[in-house]
Amino acid sequence: MGTSRNVERRTILKAAGATAATLGLAATTGCGGDSGTSADGTVTIRYAWWGGEPRTIAIKKTIALFEKKYPKIKIKPEFTDYEAFWEKFQTQASGGNPPDVFQNAVGFLRKYDKRGVLMDLKAQADAGNLNLKSFRNGVLANGQVDGKQIGIPVGANTMALVIDQKAFKKAGVEAKFGWTWNEYFAALQTIQDKSKIAGDTGYFAIMYLYDLYLRQNGKAFFTDSALGFTEADLTQWWEDGYKRVKSGLVADPKKIEQAKPKSGLSAGLAASEFTWDNFSIRYQGEGDSDYGLAPIPTTDGKNTGQYLGSLMLSAFSGTKHPKEAAQFIDFMVHDPEVGKIMGYDRGILATTEQYDAFKPTDPNNKGVAAYEDEVAKAGVLGKITPHPSGADVIEAAFLRIGGEVAQGKTKPADAAKALFSEAKAAFAG
Amino acid sequence: MTLVKEAPVRPAKKRSAAPAAGRRGRRRENLAGYLFMSPWIAGFLLLTAGPMIASLYYAFTSYNLFTPPKWVGLDNFTTMFQDPRWQKSVEVTLKYVVVATPLKLLLALGVALLLAQKRRGQALYRAAFYMPSLIGASVSVGFVWRALFSDDAVVDRTQKIFGVDVGGWIGNPDYVLYSLVALSIWQFGAPMVIFLAGLKQVPQELYEAAEMDGAGPLRRFWNITLPMISPVLFFNVLLESIHAFQVFGSAYVVSDTRCGPADATLVYTCYLYQKGFKEAQMGFASAMAWTLVVAVALVTAVLFWSQKKWVHYEEAAK
Numbered sequence: 001m002g003t004s005r006n007v008e009r010r011t012i013l014k015a016a017g018a019t020a021a022t023l024g025l026a027a028t029t030g031c032g033g034d035s036g037t038s039a040d041g042t043v044t045i046r047y048a049w050w051g052g053e054p055r056t057i058a059i060k061k062t063i064a065l066f067e068k069k070y071p072k073i074k075i076k077p078e079f080t081d082y083e084a085f086w087e088k089f090q091t092q093a094s095g096g097n098p099p100d101v102f103q104n105a106v107g108f109l110r111k112y113d114k115r116g117v118l119m120d121l122k123a124q125a126d127a128g129n130l131n132l133k134s135f136r137n138g139v140l141a142n143g144q145v146d147g148k149q150i151g152i153p154v155g156a157n158t159m160a161l162v163i164d165q166k167a168f169k170k171a172g173v174e175a176k177f178g179w180t181w182n183e184y185f186a187a188l189q190t191i192q193d194k195s196k197i198a199g200d201t202g203y204f205a206i207m208y209l210y211d212l213y214l215r216q217n218g219k220a221f222f223t224d225s226a227l228g229f230t231e232a233d234l235t236q237w238w239e240d241g242y243k244r245v246k247s248g249l250v251a252d253p254k255k256i257e258q259a260k261p262k263s264g265l266s267a268g269l270a271a272s273e274f275t276w277d278n279f280s281i282r283y284q285g286e287g288d289s290d291y292g293l294a295p296i297p298t299t300d301g302k303n304t305g306q307y308l309g310s311l312m313l314s315a316f317s318g319t320k321h322p323k324e325a326a327q328f329i330d331f332m333v334h335d336p337e338v339g340k341i342m343g344y345d346r347g348i349l350a351t352t353e354q355y356d357a358f359k360p361t362d363p364n365n366k367g368v369a370a371y372e373d374e375v376a377k378a379g380v381l382g383k384i385t386p387h388p389s390g391a392d393v394i395e396a397a398f399l400r401i402g403g404e405v406a407q408g409k410t411k412p413a414d415a416a417k418a419l420f421s422e423a424k425a426a427f428a429g
Numbered sequence: 430m431t432l433v434k435e436a437p438v439r440p441a442k443k444r445s446a447a448p449a450a451g452r453r454g455r456r457r458e459n460l461a462g463y464l465f466m467s468p469w470i471a472g473f474l475l476l477t478a479g480p481m482i483a484s485l486y487y488a489f490t491s492y493n494l495f496t497p498p499k500w501v502g503l504d505n506f507t508t509m510f511q512d513p514r515w516q517k518s519v520e521v522t523l524k525y526v527v528v529a530t531p532l533k534l535l536l537a538l539g540v541a542l543l544l545a546q547k548r549r550g551q552a553l554y555r556a557a558f559y560m561p562s563l564i565g566a567s568v569s570v571g572f573v574w575r576a577l578f579s580d581d582a583v584v585d586r587t588q589k590i591f592g593v594d595v596g597g598w599i600g601n602p603d604y605v606l607y608s609l610v611a612l613s614i615w616q617f618g619a620p621m622v623i624f625l626a627g628l629k630q631v632p633q634e635l636y637e638a639a640e641m642d643g644a645g646p647l648r649r650f651w652n653i654t655l656p657m658i659s660p661v662l663f664f665n666v667l668l669e670s671i672h673a674f675q676v677f678g679s680a681y682v683v684s685d686t687r688c689g690p691a692d693a694t695l696v697y698t699c700y701l702y703q704k705g706f707k708e709a710q711m712g713f714a715s716a717m718a719w720t721l722v723v724a725v726a727l728v729t730a731v732l733f734w735s736q737k738k739w740v741h742y743e744e745a746a747k
Contacts, residue, residue: 083686087706094494094709115495257600257690258580393708400689407602409691418513429493429710 041072043324048078049103050085052282055345062338066331073324086392093117096318100325104151104314106142111389112314118150119315124326125149131330134352137376142310145386151312152329155347158306158375159208160277161294164287167195167271175294177378181213184297188249191271198251201264201273204241205402207395208309209274212296213237215305215382225388227423231416238405238412245406253406262286276309277371278347281364293371306375307384311346344368390426397422487715494709505716515717517692518700525606525696526673529613534665537617541624542654555625562618570612571682575599578608578683602693605684609694612679620665627661628654656741663740667732674725677702697721 037043049059056079063075078099080088086108092098098117112118124130132140135153143151163175171194173187188199203209211221220228244250251270259267263275266287272294283291296304313332315325332338339354344365349355360366375381401419404410410418463470488505490498509515540558544551564570578584580597588595598604635653644652655662677698680688688699697717705714 090494090706090709115493117495252596253690254596254600255580258597260685396707400687400692403689404691407691409602425710426708429708 037320042074043072043321044074044076045101045319045321045324045328046076046078046099047101047328048085048089048099050080050082051103051345052081058341058343058345061341062332062335065335065337065341066328069331070324070327073328075328093316098316100319100321101313101315101328103154104143104312106309106384107387107391107395109143109145109151109386111392113145113148113150114389117317118148119317119319119322119325120148120150121152121315121326121329122149124315124322127323127326129323129326129330131334134334135350136348136352136355137308137381139308139310139350142308142384142386143312143314151314152333153310153312153350154333154342155278155344155350156308156310156372157276157278157347158308158372158381159212159274159296160280160371161272161274161296162265162280162283162291163272163294164265164268164270165290165292167191167197167289170195171271177295177374178301179295179297180301181297181299185244185249188271192249195271197268198248198270199272200244200250201256201270202241202245202250202253202402202406203274204238204244204250205399205406206274207398208276210234210237210398212305213299215307216299216303220385222385222387222391224385226427227394227420231413231420234416234419235413238402238415241402242405242408242412245408250406253403257403265291276347277368278344280368281344284364293367295374302380304375304378304380305382306380307382308372309347309384310350348372388427390423390429393426393429394419394423397426484715484718487712488719489716490712492711492715494711498712501712505713506720509713509716509720514692514695514700518695518697521606521693521695522674522676522697525609525613525676526670528607529610529676530666530669530673532610533614533617534620534662534669536614537620537665538624538662540617541621541628542650544621545625545628555622558621559618562616568678568682571679574608574612574679575683575685578605578611599683600690602689602691605690605693609676609679609683609696612683613673613676620669623661623665624658627658631657659740660742663732663736667729670728670732671725674721674728 047063049055051059056077059079060077063077067073067075079085085103089098089102093112093115104112104118109118121130121132125132130152132149132152137156139153139156140149142153143149161175168175168187168191171187171191173190175184175187179187185199191197191199207221214220214229214233219233222228241250245253251264255267255269256264259269263273263283263286264270265273266283266289268287268289274296277293280291280293296306298304313329315322315329319325334351334353336353336357339349339351339357342349342354343358344360348369349358360369397419401410401415401422405412405415487498489500489502491501491504492498544554544558576582578598580600582597585595585597595601595604598608631654635657636649639649639653675698676696680694680696680699681702684690684694688695688703698721701714701717701721704710704717
């Protein structure tokens, strides 16, 4: 054969070069967006949200309704799941091209306010394009940061305990208002003894639940700019949690991981799970048992530490169509028809117009409404504070590190230390 | 450009045979060549070279995408080397490279040896074995893999038949990385095809001669096949190691975008992605990217250096 060493090498290099080129080209992606005014004066605005399929179907119906009422405004929808939404949003916003109107939550308000992405909607309210009245239970304050109105709540929700009613009944235990943590864990023990299933799916990795526990003890997860608890507090919380995993009171984290995207509760791995009350609607569809909402355990038999959180709509500060964006938000939070279509998918409807228009008929939505009524009546609701910039990163870290503790891969004390060090970096970012 | 410089050093004989007109023609030909290449060159400059240079700059800055990058010197690198999660990602990646690459190549070579023999339906076998490489990078396969290796799924049940009960690999931090290794091995098609091509190049006379000298199949493989295909083997080792260092998609999908549980599948690129796109620390992410480039370059250099010891190019050509 006439091939020389050099030729062989060159062939190899050529092949390598071609591979690199292909990879380079494959890595390119297109992105772009336009929000402009067309020749006939029709304005197009982009509207983005996260959520599952039922929410998307409902929101598309509300968009159709809006476009009928405002024929000069066209809405371009964009939607993904939660994780992908914020990754995409960050990139879009940094490029100066975020959607004109988008779903938002308390963990992101300060972050994107600090970066100048969110519009103060007060001016639009003053101009008469957006009505800031008739919000229930003072929930409008959830969208305020430093005197600015940068989010308009679409619904209100609160943390709850979702229980497998059959499992609770079989064990003969009852979840009652004002019960303590000790009573809660004792109930789980009874369930474990009688039904051979774990009690809880992994409470100690949920940042929002730890927040409630801290509030019960006169603290909170976040202050305006930092963490509101000590490393020792967290070490204790995770040590107790890990002990309960070891004893089988909390479900095996390996199995919980396998069950995803199904929740551990609907997969039958445990008898109860802490989550936001409006999320509870998913369980009936996923699992075979009957699920109900139960009160948050307390420290003193009274204070649950609960508050009303909410999903909101925000507008981009640099939108070319501030008026239309405000009109759209106004329609989405006040129009009774929209309330009827959305139901409690994003929490109990935030305005009286929508709340009065939607009368839940199915047991799930009824349950959520009854639960929040009960919580409101108990008078235990505290005030929510907009989380500091970086809260989203800390929430993810809390879940991840809590998972490592559960798996026995990190000692609680080291885990607490790691969280504090990651929090420091997140606040600085 | 280089082509202009090259012209005067051409041998005089040729120049006299094709004077000025020929040179112009050549130049025009070259120009046409560059013109045809221009989409690729533009793409390369805009989409590859440009971003790479920008990222090199960002590696020395603190950059959150929103506020202008702030020069911080080597800070990103010092924090990176001290970051326990970064160390973990290096550990996970090295483990993956060291386990997945040899296994994949072994299987590729084994199957290539089988397929090199003449038999009926050969083309069909080749296509079938190559198939996973075509679809392997897709997200859907990641989901399939998740389903296969979950608790009480196919793999788990099969293991239980043999009395091994680990309860599924996906949720288990001690096993989940091996499900990614399995996914990588399953896509052995590309190196297999290259091995096949290499095997076809081995002159049959050598085997005949060896057989006459009484060499058995193992001996023939060891003393003829392996040395003869060593350049191809070298190429495969090089390419597959580089690929393995860059593993991302499978880790991201199989572990439900979190590269876990307990960071068990936190491969290097996955951490890089989290830092850049979830935590918006683009400076740190760029520093990570360049560290990976340097590391892969080092590994490549070591491999090139080592080929003197085990890669045999044909002596005749020397």
